[in-house]
Amino acid sequence: MSREMEEVRDHFIQGISRITHFWGFPKAMGALYGAIYLSPEPLSLDEMVSLVGVSKGAVSTNIRNLERLGVVHKKIKVGDRKDYYIAETDFWKIVKGVLREREKNEFDLALRSVGESLDMVKEIETAGTVSEETLFYQQRITELKSFFDSLDNLVATLIALDDLRSGVIKNIFKKQK
Amino acid sequence: MSREMEEVRDHFIQGISRITHFWGFPKAMGALYGAIYLSPEPLSLDEMVSLVGVSKGAVSTNIRNLERLGVVHKKIKVGDRKDYYIAETDFWKIVKGVLREREKNEFDLALRSVGESLDMVKEIETAGTVSEETLFYQQRITELKSFFDSLDNLVATLIALDDLRSGVIKNIFKKQK
DNA sequence: TAGAACGTTTAGTTTGAACTAAACAAAGTA
DNA sequence: TACTTTGTTTAGTTCAAACTAAACGTTCTA
Incomplete structure (x- = not known):
């Protein structure tokens, strides 16, 4: 991905982050949604760690909350032990x-x-x-x-x-x- | 005021407090509104201090925000330098x-x-x-x-x-x- | 003019939520 | 069995928001 596109992505993620924080959710929660929302492919936990820049533990707990709220959905691939997530777009x-x-x-x-x-x-x-x-x-x-x-x-x-x-x-x- | 009534008041104030905190406002803000809402008479800053149990400074800043939002209204009495506040009930x-x-x-x-x-x-x-x-x-x-x-x-x-x-x-x- | 009675502002402290690092559990693979 | 790869949990840390105490400015009164 080009540097410009990464800039867009980071800017977008930061924006979503601010909104969610404003409404009383952890900033990382919004950042995670932003990252998943802008990904054409389902994202694994480790990919999210590197995209969003928070620890594995934080991703784990936040992504669980996002799924509980129906904001993201788990997508398991056969023969792959990783959990993948896609964004709810409605x-x-x-x-x-x-x-x-x-x-x-x-x-x-x-x-x-x-x-x-x-x-x-x-x-x-x-x-x-x-x-x-x-x-x-x-x-x-x-x-x-x-x-x-x-x-x-x-x-x-x-x-x-x-x-x-x-x-x-x-x-x-x-x-x- | 009887002890029982004070209990009611405190319980009510605590409830309002929790709601406002949940929606991302300081707990003291809700407590202040609760106190004013349950008072038949306009309340002065010092009265609020003793009712809610926070410092004068905190009351000052929080009451100002409440007024800015239109949640309470200032009510000045002639020949009295104190500021009094009443609750918006709509x-x-x-x-x-x-x-x-x-x-x-x-x-x-x-x-x-x-x-x-x-x-x-x-x-x-x-x-x-x-x-x-x-x-x-x-x-x-x-x-x-x-x-x-x-x-x-x-x-x-x-x-x-x-x-x-x-x-x-x-x-x-x-x-x- | 001094002092009292207010509300506001500020410097410093407290607090709790969210985070990190690391131990852990589970489940697969050699 | 031992080792790897994954997600979860936990103990401790960080940080920002909200608070306290106290100094301050203003206005009224004697």
């Missing part, structure tokens, strides 16, 4: 995968936490102590909880759509344009 | 504010970075070197760029909507339910 699908993961993990927990707070207030009230203060708390927490519920449903809906691209999102986009 | 508006900020800052930069990569490939090609490799690069990078453009437009559209709540998002939500 970006809306990738978005869905990421949303699904975030939904499952922490969002849920947040929702529960707010729900618990609400339960605590209600318990205080049923114990007899109803004041302006408890009512205010209950109202505010209820409002936030209902917002989270809406968000939760919205994300669940998006995830459930068969094809996000030709689905709702694109329609909004078109209409508004 | 959560969709908050989402818009955050999206607007992210849009402005880093997303733009990401878009530009990918665009630059594309320009670089094209330049190589106009210099005479057209190969399977350059074509592959061009195709891949173009596809990603077009995705980013769509996203960019989508977010811009959402931001531009007067009232997100009664707007598109809610419609999607209703339809799908």
Whole structure:
């Protein structure tokens, strides 16, 4: 590969790297995706090490996370013990995968936490102590909880759509344009 | 305030804290919003210090960012040199504010970075070197760029909507339910 | 003018996530 | 069996972001 092409590749990888980091993922994760995305052939772990310039361990853990999110796919060759990876090129699908993961993990927990707070207030009230203060708390927490519920449903809906691209999102986009 | 109510408040604050941290903001930022959101009265800087338990400096910088995002609002009282803050309670508006900020800052930069990569490939090609490799690069990078453009437009559209709540998002939500 | 009451800024510290190096496990091959 | 080739795990390190403590600037009051 020519020096110019390598420059393009590195510039691109660095760009993707920054984006993923901005959205709260390790920089190496984005770099890996970038490298795989720009490779016509499936990449092995060692190839990624030399392309991205991080350690074997880092590639191993990051590539596993990428696959869990559905951002890359393992591609095994017969008679070859190496694992090869190719990039998912349907970006809306990738978005869905990421949303699904975030939904499952922490969002849920947040929702529960707010729900618990609400339960605590209600318990205080049923114990007899109803004041302006408890009512205010209950109202505010209820409002936030209902917002989270809406968000939760919205994300669940998006995830459930068969094809996000030709689905709702694109329609909004078109209409508004 | 009763001990039980303080427990509720702290539990709630901790929950909000976790959410904001998960989405890439400082934990103290969420804690501050939680404290203000649960206060019937506007809060001063010193009150926030004692409620949230971080230093004055941290409150100062975090509250400024919250205000910049439109998540809280400054409320000055006449004949009182303190700054007081109240919470924005329209959560969709908050989402818009955050999206607007992210849009402005880093997303733009990401878009530009990918665009630059594309320009670089094209330049190589106009210099005479057209190969399977350059074509592959061009195709891949173009596809990603077009995705980013769509996203960019989508977010811009959402931001531009007067009232997100009664707007598109809610419609999607209703339809799908 | 001095001093108090604010919010801001800065220099230094803390913290936790992500990384490296290296040991390890598994599975094939001579 | 011993050795190679692969991916994984672990113990320790690095580094950037967020924090603290304290100095600072400003504005009001006596």
